[in-house]
Amino acid sequence: MVRVGIINVTGYAGAELARLLYAHPEAQLTGVSGRSAAGKPLADVFPHLASYDLTITEELGDVDFVFSALPHAASAEALAPLVRAGVPVVDISADFRLRDPQEYAQWYGQEHPAPELLSRAAYGLTELNREAVQSSRLVANPGCYPEGALLALAPAVKEGIVGPELIIDSKSGVSGAGRSMDLAYHFAEANESVSAYGLDGHRHLPEIVQELAAMWPGKEAQEPPRLRVTFTPHLVPMTRGILSTCYGSMLQGTVRSGEEARELYREFYKGEPFVRVVESPPATKQVSGSNMCLVYPTVDTRTERLVVVSVIDNLVKGAAGQAVQNMNAMLGLPETTGLESPAVYP
Amino acid sequence: MVRVGIINVTGYAGAELARLLYAHPEAQLTGVSGRSAAGKPLADVFPHLASYDLTITEELGDVDFVFSALPHAASAEALAPLVRAGVPVVDISADFRLRDPQEYAQWYGQEHPAPELLSRAAYGLTELNREAVQSSRLVANPGCYPEGALLALAPAVKEGIVGPELIIDSKSGVSGAGRSMDLAYHFAEANESVSAYGLDGHRHLPEIVQELAAMWPGKEAQEPPRLRVTFTPHLVPMTRGILSTCYGSMLQGTVRSGEEARELYREFYKGEPFVRVVESPPATKQVSGSNMCLVYPTVDTRTERLVVVSVIDNLVKGAAGQAVQNMNAMLGLPETTGLESPAVYP
Amino acid sequence: MVRVGIINVTGYAGAELARLLYAHPEAQLTGVSGRSAAGKPLADVFPHLASYDLTITEELGDVDFVFSALPHAASAEALAPLVRAGVPVVDISADFRLRDPQEYAQWYGQEHPAPELLSRAAYGLTELNREAVQSSRLVANPGCYPEGALLALAPAVKEGIVGPELIIDSKSGVSGAGRSMDLAYHFAEANESVSAYGLDGHRHLPEIVQELAAMWPGKEAQEPPRLRVTFTPHLVPMTRGILSTCYGSMLQGTVRSGEEARELYREFYKGEPFVRVVESPPATKQVSGSNMCLVYPTVDTRTERLVVVSVIDNLVKGAAGQAVQNMNAMLGLPETTGLESPAVYP
């Protein structure tokens, strides 16, 4: 039994990790930390986790595997000594996602706390980066938006059927904003309302661009195509879920119909337990509480555009579930271990 | 491995049974029936159940254990031959809940289809009727409202601390109305709205009264107290959950404070894995997706009234989870088998 | 044209007053104050009020009529000099609702800032206290819960058909909690959840008891009946609306059926433009955005209990609309002036 610890269990990602690990047959949650709630039973902060007999501590004790659900910068600071000591970790924060520390500084407004560790980190979108994840001891869990967007676009990009002009229009539930207070997340303000945000540049954009560029065919050429990605996140009045609608122009002579696109996608994701290519547009509710990503590619034949819709639960496949999947891969377990529960529907 | 079948899997209770059974280590769902969807893969009707490789059939094949999620009357008709053949069954419909066929006829508007089987049925609120459930092969799963209300009131009634004047004010999510269409459940009508219904008498009232009367102290006396129960269900704009607020006058010299009431309740439910007495008023979200019932008794010392609030997920503890718990009890398994997942929060 | 000012326009009640006054043909909003937002255009704080060309100031300037939407205590302090100067005011806070300053101190945890003004205040539930409101220059606008509960119970109490044992079970939308932040009102926590609160005594309870006692038949008798009111508020996942379900035992030989109860209620509220007795249980959505209160009394003939359901929009009839109705009454205008818009449905 692997002894697992969660740093900063008091946010939604941390609590969701604890929920998922409860059912994990090979891992046992033995430590949970969180500054503000240190000393309290976990059940006092999260009544739904009352089955755990755990007290939140200021610092994690001795564990075999660590998840960090700290905010960025604080996460790298807390993880650096663990990484150096060889403890395997999955970082749910953004700290090890961008490979370029200057880009990190630009988007996160501060110097990276441990740039020397960046080269050790694997980007933890297991389906697209399996070998690196399996052999790494420091995995950067993807952002919730990149998770859904990259799974939607990867087959089209890797198979060379779309050009570099891409638009990603994402719709997220409010839990994506975390458990912190802001008037925008007050029920009376967020309910019965949809809004766009981050139009001047959301921090998940460079992550998406970095990963798309890395998978671009011919990216080693002297002049790789300049990716032009517009990403617009929206807040919708629901708790969980992200739906991403992705648009790209088809390259000539590739795919001619939605059915062809789905065939290509099915082939691409063959054998993947957590990605399913579906035959009709999916709804976020179909994956709520589960680690599934449903992908629906189609072709707007009037305009020769590829349109791909993906849905995930932002707290599971977009955070804690993906993190457990990464842990499984790192530990040599079947990736589905502890993650097989169907979605909670309706 | 027990081979399990669900009759009428196409409603919410049926689908929720399938969801819960997916994680059950001792039971395997091998057959699902449903007239209107016969011939379709289960995954076509419920995409969240795509992990099952099952096709919906018109009639169940050979199984070891049967759940019926049919509407009332149809359920008794379908189950009668199975019961006679000795197949253990849990009926989620109302057909075997009321012991008096005349009361059934009065509230359900038709003769009972199999009155001779009523005496074989155990009322499946396991916590309050464990031995009968364990030894029965025909268990009537409680209605969703009675489930929450009876767990809230049983300790007070059995310990003799409240009189026979009781008011139960319940607030239910919309999934309680089932998957059938009615303008009242149209999102645009149900959202941002609360309403009361069933004020002329809801079918769950006789079930509540029957069970409360059966547990009343001194019920064998010549003149048992005449129970006077008012039950008002309300529809609230959420998908899952029932919160019941129960009011009763305290009998003199019994409990004097909320703390005393909670102490008595804790003692009553000691060792029960699915009922937890909590120290502050619970929220339905704390049990969403799980088989837990949280109970918060307190005393309005100004009026000497006991007020008890309980919360359940109407589709789990109020239907499918309670049914699996009953199956476990009937099969001699630990009652928690397959039901240990924490609630999905937030 | 009456020049109207709103003190503390930055909360929901203040903003709703501004919304309603926009359509008022006899009053013009000419001043709005609010400490934290002083100096900002009203449209910056509330984009839906962009039609107003008003800047929020620290202090109100010269106006003919004042609404205060300040928190309690601060409100009395701000209004005292205005009241002494003879400016007519409606106070939306709780400061002038309770006639007994000791009760105020007990429930609000501080001495009343201006106890000498309490005798000048009229309780502003216009339908039940019209003459006092019309002749007063200081009107205490009712709390949102008392508004709906008192309109539901007044006919039964005044006509002597119920006894003194009363239970009020209320379900409120989240805007009732105001525009301040608290984790309980975070969308991800409040959505898909119902909870009870205030079980140890909500501040609206003494207000309800005071007003019910004042209307009790034979209240001048030496030993008036001791009212025993239990009031339980609940938070439901919607923005606006309160539904109150009220229970009382019928006195013998009074009303025998729901139809008789409704006839009595119709007679009681005859000619009232903002209270309608309805023939089936109402939904809060039917009054959303409007100043209407729908009341549905019925009789649970099994238990001889009167059950009355009322619905209001907590921000209109439960706050700003009732306040404008009071202003109209104080100014000698038809009470419906500016308040005739139908509800926004769906």
Added chain:
Amino acid sequence: MVRVGIINVTGYAGAELARLLYAHPEAQLTGVSGRSAAGKPLADVFPHLASYDLTITEELGDVDFVFSALPHAASAEALAPLVRAGVPVVDISADFRLRDPQEYAQWYGQEHPAPELLSRAAYGLTELNREAVQSSRLVANPGCYPEGALLALAPAVKEGIVGPELIIDSKSGVSGAGRSMDLAYHFAEANESVSAYGLDGHRHLPEIVQELAAMWPGKEAQEPPRLRVTFTPHLVPMTRGILSTCYGSMLQGTVRSGEEARELYREFYKGEPFVRVVESPPATKQVSGSNMCLVYPTVDTRTERLVVVSVIDNLVKGAAGQAVQNMNAMLGLPETTGLESPAVYP
């Protein structure tokens, strides 16, 4: 006082028309028709309209102005004799929006019932087509999606700052689907879920393309640019509101920043009472219940794309409010007559 009639008042658009007309000082609703509900008081079908003393009839009686809220095809059939008789009408259905009867046949699956009237119809997006509306007696009210999308794109298209490659990603509340039942609109299915639909071509697409083409600069040239518009509607869990996010590539040397774009838009919509260019991304709640459209254009300088976000209430500016605005224009009244109420917020 203009006597106004509504054909098919029983859907959401019809009811919303009745709500808005209640406050109209120059028009009086004197007739409402609706086959299925004929004979019932309007208040029985819509309790929020109880202030009207109107009975629903099978056929409209004598009125001066007619709104039709019938489904397509039925609407043209009902309106044709009225149009021929010279009665001024606004058609909320799609029947007179597409100028080409063959396109109508292709998208609506049947021959146009009155193609000879198409040339008489004005497309009723008043802000963009004011003179035609003012001088017409047959106005085709825009579809809800085209309304928001065209107001978002018109300045950019007319001023020649974007190319012909356009993507419109729209998010609509559930009331847009009308008051008919479908499992997709069941609260339990629609709540806590977002989905895309109409990916194979939504009926509002040809309407959008037709109107964009008509405003294209140089459209009279021999080879006008071939517009390539992808339109993806989404269903989000709220009752009212549409947010459209529109993407287009900037033409070189035009606008270089969001601020420049907003300046151009402000100039374009100068003096329009119902379109406001805002300085930060708007939320649908800011216009709920009102006839306002808020537009926020910005530039993604990384990709040289124009991104425009617009919000409307689909039942007001997207249907009934736009219809009343058209009536006002047709009757020579100020367009704001009866439409000045601020949004209902929160």
